[in-house]
Amino acid sequence: MIEGGLRALDLEALRSFVTIVRMGSLAAAAQQRHRTVSALSMQIKRLETSLGTQLLVRSARGVTTTAAGETLLGEARELLRQHDGLVARITGRGLSGQVRFGIPEDYAPQIVGRLLPDFMAQHPDVILEAVTATSGELVRRLERGDLSLIVALDRPHPLAGGIPLWRTQPVWAGARDITLTREQSLPLALHPVNCPYRHLGLEALETAGRAWHAVFTSTSIHAVETAVASGLAVSILERERITPAMRTLGEPDGLPMLQGCEAQLHYGRHVPAQSWPAVEALGSLLIRQLGQSG
Template sequence: MIEGSHTLDLELLRTFQVVAQTGSLAATAEVRHRTLSAISMQMKRLETELDVRLLDRGSRGVTLTSSGDVLLSEARELLRVHDTLVSRFNGERLSGRVRLGIPEDYARELLDDTLPQFMARYPGILLDVTTDTSGRLARALGKRQLDLAIVLDHAMGLEGGETLWHPTPVWAGPVQGALHRETVVPLAVHPEQCPYRHLATEALDAAQRPWRAIFTSTSIHAVEKAIETGMAIGVLDRERVTTAMRALDESDGMPPLRRCIARLHFAKAIDNASQPAVDALAQLLRERLRGRGPWQRDALSGRDPGQKTRA
C-alpha cells in the first residue's frame, strides 16, 4: 500500500488514462511515444504502488477492473485539478493542435459558449472543428483525421466512448397539416450515416409504415426548414423543435423512438505534442456537457428538456 510519504507519478496516471481510452497497451505506446515494454512496466508499477489490479489483460486488449474504473474517475479529477492550477498561471503556454468533430445538430450551441471559452482559456492551442453526421465523424476518427469527437450512438463501427448526455429525439412535423398520417411517410433526414435517420427508419420499419426520404441534406438548418415549410417530417432533438413545428408521438400515430447517447470518443493515436491540448479540451467538454448536454439554460434552471412544450 502507499505510505504517507509516497506520491504517485502523474505521468503514470496520464498513461493509465490513455490505456483506458484506447483499450490497448500497444496503441498507448504509439500515443505516448514509448515502447510497448515501457508502457507495460508503467502499468505494473502503478498497480504495485497502489497494491491493486487495475487491468484485465486479454488477447483483444485490456479492460479496466472495478478498481481501475474507480481509479480512472479519481485520476481524471486529480489531473483536472493539477492542469487547471498550472493553466491558471501559464495556460497561454499550452500549445498543440486539436482536431475536434461534433455533430452538426449541436454545433450552434457548442460554438456559442464552450468552444470560445476553451480558446480564450488556451490561446496557444490551434483548434480545428469539423461538423458532420455521427457516422462520418466515426469514420474520420478511425482514419485518424480527428483527435476526438462527440458522436451519437448507432454510428457504424464505433464502440465504447465516455457517456456525456442522453439526447431526446422526437418526431417533428409542421404546425399545420397531417403529413405523419400519409400512407407513405415523407421524411426530411441527414444522409445514411446519421443516427437520427437510423432511429426514424428503424421505428417506421418496425411499425411496418412505408416511408420515403424526400429531402436529404447534411445541414440541420435545411432539414429544419423542410419540416417547418411542410415538405416532410423528421427526427430532431426536442430542443430543436421550433414554434413553426410540433412534436409528434404515439398519440399522433407515430412509432416510439429509441433513446440514444452522446459519447466522447478519442482517436486511437494522438500526436504526443497535442496530447495535453486534447486532454484539456476533453476535460472542458466533460465539465460542460456531462449529464446535461449543450442546453445550458435547462441545466441551470433544473428543468428537464424532455418536459418542454412547444406550439
C-alpha cells in the same frame, strides 16, 4: 510515504495508464509515450501495487479496465489536467499543439458558442479546428486519424469506450397544421445515411410496418427544419429544436415511439504526443460542462 501513511501516486505512471486505456494496448501506448512496452508494464505494476488493486486486464485483443481501473481513469484525467494547468500558470508556458474536434451539426451552436471560446481564451497557443458532420461520419474520421476527439451519438455506428455525456430526446416533427393518416405513405425529410436520427426513425417505421418515402434529403439541419416547418415533410428532430411553426407528432398520428440515443465523447488513437495535453484539456471541459447540462 506522505502524511497519514498514504502513498503518493506517480504522475508519469498515471499518464501511462490513461494512454494505455485510450490506445487500447501497451504496444500502441508505448509508441505514443516514447517508452518500451516493458517500461510501461512496470509502471502499471507499481501503480497497482501502490493502490492494492488490479487496474487492467490484458488479453489477445488488448487491454480493458477493471472496475477499479475505470474509477481511477476519470480521477486520473482530472488530476493530470489540474497538474498541467498549475505548471502552465506558474511557468508561463501554456498548452500548445493542434486539436481537431468533431461535433454533430445539431449541437454545434451550443458547443461552439458556449464552450470553445472559453477554451481558446484559456489556451491561446492551441490551434483548434472544429468540424461538423453526422455521427457516423465523425466516427469514421476519428478511426482514420483525421480527428483528435469527437462528440457523437451511439448510432448508427457505435464505438466502444465512449464517455457518456447526455441522453438525446428525438421526436417526430411536422408542421403546425399538418394532417396525417395511417394509410398514407409518410413523406420524410432526411439526413444522409450516417445520421443517427435517420437510422432510428426508419428502423421504427419498418418495425411498425408504416410506409414512407423521402421527399427531401440534406446534410443541413436548418434545411431539414425548413422542410418540416413549411409542411413539405415530416422528420426526426431533437425535442428542443421544435419551433412554434412545428408540432410534435406521435402515436395519434400513426407514428411509432422513438428510442433515444446517448451522446458520447471519444478520443482519437492517433493524436501526436505534443498535442495530447491540449486534447485532454478540451475533453475534460466537455465532460464537465456537457455532462452536467444533459
